Amino acid sequence: MSVILLDEPLVPTxxxxxxxxxxxxxxxxxxxGGTILILLILLALFAxxxxxxxxxxxxxxxxxxxxxxxxLMGTDEVGRDLFxxxxxxxxxxxxxxxxxxxxxxxxxxxxxxxxGAGSVVTESIIxxxxxxxxxxxxxxxxxxxxxxxxxxxxxxxxSIGIAGIPGYxxxxxxxxxxxxxxxxxxxxxxxxxxxxDILFRTILPNVLxxxxxxxxxxxxxxxxVTSSLSFIGLGTQPPAxxxxxxxxxxxxxxxxxxxxxxxPGMALFISIFGLNILGNxxxxxxxxxSAA
Amino acid sequence: MLQYVARRLLxxxxxxxxxxxxxxxMKALIPTDAVTAIxxxxxxxxxxxxxxxxxxxxxxxxxxxxxxxxxxxxxxxSGDFGESIRLRKPVMDELGYRYVNTIILTLAALAxxxxxxxxxxxxxxxxxxxxxxxxxxxxxxxxISMPAFFFGLLLILVFAVWLRWLPVVPRGTMALxxxxxxxxxxxxxxxxxxARTSMIDVLGRDYIQAARARGASEFALVVRHALPNAxxxxxxxxxxxxxxxxxxxxxxxxxFGWHGIGELAVNAIEWRDFTLTQAIILISAATYxxxxxxxDILYAWLDPRVELNS
Numbered sequence: 001m002s003v004i005l006l007d008e009p010l011v012p013t014x015x016x017x018x019x020x021x022x023x024x025x026x027x028x029x030x031x032x033g034g035t036i037l038i039l040l041i042l043l044a045l046f047a048x049x050x051x052x053x054x055x056x057x058x059x060x061x062x063x064x065x066x067x068x069x070x071x072l073m074g075t076d077e078v079g080r081d082l083f084x085x086x087x088x089x090x091x092x093x094x095x096x097x098x099x100x101x102x103x104x105x106x107x108x109x110x111x112x113x114x115x116g117a118g119s120v121v122t123e124s125i126i127x128x129x130x131x132x133x134x135x136x137x138x139x140x141x142x143x144x145x146x147x148x149x150x151x152x153x154x155x156x157x158x159s160i161g162i163a164g165i166p167g168y169x170x171x172x173x174x175x176x177x178x179x180x181x182x183x184x185x186x187x188x189x190x191x192x193x194x195x196x197d198i199l200f201r202t203i204l205p206n207v208l209x210x211x212x213x214x215x216x217x218x219x220x221x222x223x224x225v226t227s228s229l230s231f232i233g234l235g236t237q238p239p240a241x242x243x244x245x246x247x248x249x250x251x252x253x254x255x256x257x258x259x260x261x262x263x264p265g266m267a268l269f270i271s272i273f274g275l276n277i278l279g280n281x282x283x284x285x286x287x288x289x290s291a292a
Numbered sequence: 293m294l295q296y297v298a299r300r301l302l303x304x305x306x307x308x309x310x311x312x313x314x315x316x317x318m319k320a321l322i323p324t325d326a327v328t329a330i331x332x333x334x335x336x337x338x339x340x341x342x343x344x345x346x347x348x349x350x351x352x353x354x355x356x357x358x359x360x361x362x363x364x365x366x367x368x369x370s371g372d373f374g375e376s377i378r379l380r381k382p383v384m385d386e387l388g389y390r391y392v393n394t395i396i397l398t399l400a401a402l403a404x405x406x407x408x409x410x411x412x413x414x415x416x417x418x419x420x421x422x423x424x425x426x427x428x429x430x431x432x433x434x435x436i437s438m439p440a441f442f443f444g445l446l447l448i449l450v451f452a453v454w455l456r457w458l459p460v461v462p463r464g465t466m467a468l469x470x471x472x473x474x475x476x477x478x479x480x481x482x483x484x485x486x487a488r489t490s491m492i493d494v495l496g497r498d499y500i501q502a503a504r505a506r507g508a509s510e511f512a513l514v515v516r517h518a519l520p521n522a523x524x525x526x527x528x529x530x531x532x533x534x535x536x537x538x539x540x541x542x543x544x545x546x547x548f549g550w551h552g553i554g555e556l557a558v559n560a561i562e563w564r565d566f567t568l569t570q571a572i573i574l575i576s577a578a579t580y581x582x583x584x585x586x587x588d589i590l591y592a593w594l595d596p597r598v599e600l601n602s
Contacts, residue, residue: 147318
């Protein structure tokens, strides 16, 4: 004879991740921001098929043409098709987001974990280092590193990645300090788990939510600063179709060809806006306490 | 209070040493030093080697690093920031007036950011969840998503090119208007958000209810009772904002041709003029440090609990 367990629900609950996705999809910010991000990824992946022209093809006859059916967003000062260049620009945008975030998040998280869970000496060494980095305003810190490495797309991304480390380190450290006194960490230690095990298997998963929210907010900031660097000539160098770099040349033609400025500018703005509202939505879902 | 200030000052010592080391290391880490850059390809090999040797000796590039660091700090102490390699004149001659210009731009932008940010933030908190609140939040999101350089160009496009309200090459105070607005409106966004959150928090406190029970008008409630306490939180943010404003000024100056240290920094990095770059970085970091120190002390003075907690 079989025993019927009464506390078993009659309708099976969907698995955890399905419920989580459902909660995400109910949040309008996540939906709008996520749509923008997915569109960007698709554009970046299929750029050569979507773009009507070669983004580098110079055509002096067609220079500074206003938007038309032939050139949906007009042409730039050497006759390149702006629409195609904008589409290829999405690749740079995503590359920047991924590279800068990987650098700051990986190194910052590691430093934060070590500072939060390590000895007093390692903690104070790491935190003094972080203090020095934070003594520089963000953009200044970036400029210091660019000055050392020399201006280019990659040095720009590396600089912004490094300048983002202190934020992650601080966040993770304070999260670790709160988590490490929790009962489950203490019991893991009592059960004989090694320090590394506790750090990466017990503590890290529990500081993941604030980390993801921070990641979602720091990525658009990093993209914004990278394009600013390109704009002042210290990042991506023309003729690369990076949106910030595209504005460098076209701003000279602001009076005669406004579309060459508004196109790349709006592309940047919409992409960064998308990531920001995605971050807002994720914060509401993952970390409801911090949302006002 | 005095003890708190003293402790804050002591904590600055490692940071100051760190900043000096970073700016000093910039010179050591730059792969082609500016001296080599100046002469490469312009002179015959022998002449160039000689000229480079003389200049390297002049900038102490031939000494070991710790001696270079000692000389660097010693010179700074006596107010000598070195000579710009590119401009061939003392760094301070060029930096002085540009520093003042950057401060003017930063303060003007801060004033705009505070007026706009506080007004929208407070209104949004008082009329919570109204259309005003939603608008303020949306504008805030726009603010943090808008690249300063694009916003600057848009302002020029709309007000100078399309509407012709402003001259294309403005002078005097007019020249300050657009960059300050561009910078100020973008920085208004975070101020507005923080003002809103802290105002909502304060408005929910018991003493506000008590004042309301005693018959204080809504206006007095907001302005006299809630605002002073809500402002304390905004103050610490403003300390940090000044860093953003300084950083933002670096980019805005380049667009509007405002002759501040930001515009100079961009040139200095392109020229690989390390004395100039070093001095600009040092002076900006020092400014930021002092501003944050003042903000912290003010904060502790306004809210004595801070002193006890730290």
